[in-house]
Structures are given as structure tokens and as C-alpha cells.
Amino acid sequence: RSSNTEPVVRLNVESRADPALMEEKTQEILVLLMK
Structure with a gap:
């Protein structure tokens, strides 16, 4: 059972109406979070 304390x-x-822009920005954010 999880403890609900995980980050x-x-x-x-x-x-x-611009899925490409959404994907681009998502990737930029993921790169920043993975640093």
C-alpha cells in the first residue's frame, strides 16, 4: 500500500488546436525536470 508521501x-x-506546440513545450519541461 502506498503511503501518499511519494514526491x-x-x-x-x-x-x-496546436498539438505540435503542446508536445514541444512538454518536452522542454521534461528536460528541465530531469536535470
Whole structure:
């Protein structure tokens, strides 16, 4: 059973009718988080 103390980050990335831009920004954020 999990203890609900695990570090978690939840981020919603949205774009109006531009999935490519959303994917690009998501990748930029992931790179920053993985540093």
C-alpha cells in the first residue's frame, strides 16, 4: 500500500488546436525536470 508521501509533480499542458506546440513545450519541461 502506498503511503501518499511519494514526491509527485502533476502538470497539465494545453494548446489551442496546436498539438505540435503542446508536445514541444512538454518536452522542454521534461528536460528541465530531469536535470
